[in-house]
Amino acid sequence: xxxxxxxxxxxxxxxxxxxxxxxxxxxxxxxxxxxxxxxxxxxxxxxxxxxxxxxxxxxxxxxxxxxxxxxxxxxxxxxxxxxxxxxxxxxxxxxxxxxxxxxxxxxxxxxxxxxxxxxxxxxxxxxxxxxxxxxxxxxxxxxxxxxxxxxxxxxxxxxxxxxxxxxxxxxxxxxxxxxxxxxxxxxxxxxxxxxxxxxxxxxxxxxxxxxxxxxxxxxxxxxxxxxxxxxxxxxxxxxxxxxx
Numbered sequence: 001x002x003x004x005x006x007x008x009x010x011x012x013x014x015x016x017x018x019x020x021x022x023x024x025x026x027x028x029x030x031x032x033x034x035x036x037x038x039x040x041x042x043x044x045x046x047x048x049x050x051x052x053x054x055x056x057x058x059x060x061x062x063x064x065x066x067x068x069x070x071x072x073x074x075x076x077x078x079x080x081x082x083x084x085x086x087x088x089x090x091x092x093x094x095x096x097x098x099x100x101x102x103x104x105x106x107x108x109x110x111x112x113x114x115x116x117x118x119x120x121x122x123x124x125x126x127x128x129x130x131x132x133x134x135x136x137x138x139x140x141x142x143x144x145x146x147x148x149x150x151x152x153x154x155x156x157x158x159x160x161x162x163x164x165x166x167x168x169x170x171x172x173x174x175x176x177x178x179x180x181x182x183x184x185x186x187x188x189x190x191x192x193x194x195x196x197x198x199x200x201x202x203x204x205x206x207x208x209x210x211x212x213x214x215x216x217x218x219x220x221x222x223x224x225x226x227x228x229x230x231x232x233x234x235x236x237x238x239x240x241x242x243x244x
Contacts, residue, residue, distance in 0.1 A: 018073045018095070019080040024157045038085065038095065041069065046102040053107060060107055061114035062099060062145075066154030070096050071118050074135070075127045077156050093135055097142070104144040114184065115139070116149040119171040122159035129171055136179035148175060149184040149208055163187075166194065173203040184208045190215075192223035 005028055006012030016037060017030035033041070045062070052060050064070035072078040073095040079086050085094050100115065107113055119132040132150075139145045150172040153159045161167070165188040172185035184206035189195050195207040212219050218241075224232040225242070234242050 017069065018078060018085065021078050021080060023067065032081070035083075042095075042098050042102050045099045046106055049103040050106040053111075059112045059114060060103065061116055061149060062103060063116050064096055064099075065116045065118035065149075065151045067118075067156075068154075070099060071127075071155050074131075075118075075121055075155050077121055077123060077126045089131065089134070093138070096135075097138070100139070100142075100144050112146040113144065114147045114149050115145045116151060118152050118154055119150050119168070119175070120152050121155055122153050122161045123156045126156060129174065132171070133175055133178050136175045136181050140179050140181040145181070147182040147184055147206065148172075148179075149186065149206075150175060150204070151186050165189065166198065169198055169203050176202070176204065182206075186210060192226045195223065196227055 004026065008014070012028070015028050015030040016033050018033060020029050020032050022029045049060050062070070064074070067078075073085065074092045076092065079092050081087065081091075084091055086092060100113075104113060117132060117135075118127065120129050121127045136148055139148065150168050152168060152171065153161050166185075168185050168187040172183040175181065176183040182205045185198060185204040186208045188211075189198070189207055189209070190212045195209075198204050198207055209219060216222065218238070221232065221234055221238075221242070
């Protein structure tokens, strides 16, 4: 009910982060992670990837966006550490790189590993598109991540995103062009023609759908029909609906 944080007595829990910086006024103050806690978190990412593999998943995506833990480490807005995990760009991305390395160690080389990235914080003094290009060049050189899924924001309530259909497309195109790594893109992409144009024009390699799929779970089949794709196999339970 509402959006306020839950206290410990209401079923909430103690929160952790790179620094003791609450998200906003009224949010819980996280305990700054020590090196042991950081190591445990990295191992938890590794274990999650191993379980995903054992469960039969074919793609894993590491969530390094929207104010979640990895994003909190690389953004200067939320990382005020003075050790090897804070301060410089190289130190702030250390946790991300160590998580990627841990996940890749248990994820088969022939299966894709995606990384969702908030390409900008949309806040002065925060993480920028230039920072993302720099990071993605490092990821490309390391060869552990196959595709960067480009999103933005979520780490600071002062953010002022410039929202419109496809507003992340220029970010994905720039990272693809300047870092030489495959990119995915999200952000108010609803129409099949729009999605097709993004891929056909080389602005991104994949369009990732969220709210469009909530609105229409059969979106891919409807898009394939609209774009006159051939040899599209409908699930047997639904094929009688393929009549329009």
